[in-house]
Amino acid sequence: MFVIIMGCGRVGARLALMLTRAGHEVTVLDLKSSAFSRLGADFKGTTMIGEARDQEVLRRAGIEHADAFVAATQGDNRNIMASQIAQHVFGVKRVVTRIYDPLRSDTFAALGLQAISPTIIGANAFYEELTGESASTVSA
């Protein structure tokens, strides 16, 4: 599949490498060209400097024929807005959004975004390491 990833931080870059190694087509967007150094020299995908909240930039990145869109910048709201553009304006089928704030993550999951909250995942992992019990049995 063809995936557009917004944000070439640690998570975005790692995901981009995993996907290209698995044979998928990937375009990574970031505001800074220096971020692309995380991808290493043998990255097989495409990199593009630009702001994914700008619909023109998304069009140039090929959003109209993308199978999936991933928003993995540091900003919850930037991720949400770019994802909603991908979903509602361009009709991308699979849209996955990183949302740190667990409450916001809940709200936008209810609104139809596939939200991943590193805060919840991280705290749960710590809890399970520390107690040896499943985090799903307790609430924050």
Place this chain on the structure above:
Amino acid sequence: MYAIIAGGGKVGFFLARELIDQGHEVLMIENNPERAEFIANELGNVVLRGNADEASTLAEAGAERADVVIAVTGDDEDNLVLLQVAKRRFGTRRTIARINDPRNENLFRMLGIDAVMNATQVMLSVLEQEIPQSNLVPLLRLRNTDVEVVEAVVDARSRVTGKPLSTVELPPESTIAVVIRKGSAFFPNGTTVLEPGDEVVAMTRNVHEPYLRGLFFGDR
């Protein structure tokens, strides 16, 4: 009316002051401590310090009983997110956004924000009122549609003058609703003949606006 204003910049500040003067209940949410203190000094105890895009802040502000939440920060993504949280999580009746990038207007409407204020569009309307060459004045846009109510003063060079309206080729999906002649309004029909100086109120889709403009002012 209870209004929550998110963002204490210039727009938020003067809006709050105006609403308070009109006797409304206002709460401003502002994150910057110095700015929050300044606003509290100027307007009284109407400031809540916090991030308006966090559900806990909106809960503390009483978003559930607010008649309207108005988002006027300088960041479109913050305005969009906090208004969706207000609407979906707290059931806020009306949400109004300031839009900084005009290209975001459709997205805001698509996602259920009730009204948007686009400064670029406002400036264009003022420009059209001020500069006679382009005097087709958009009065309002009907909610969540591309239908606009526009007003024009018929120009002497216009192709629509001097013949019955039934023979005038209006753009598709356009209608002339009201004509104001020498201060009195009437509803035109096919036999109405427009005269230079007539004020015309028409409804049209915004894509047809340029054609309508040419019709009333004479192509030049």
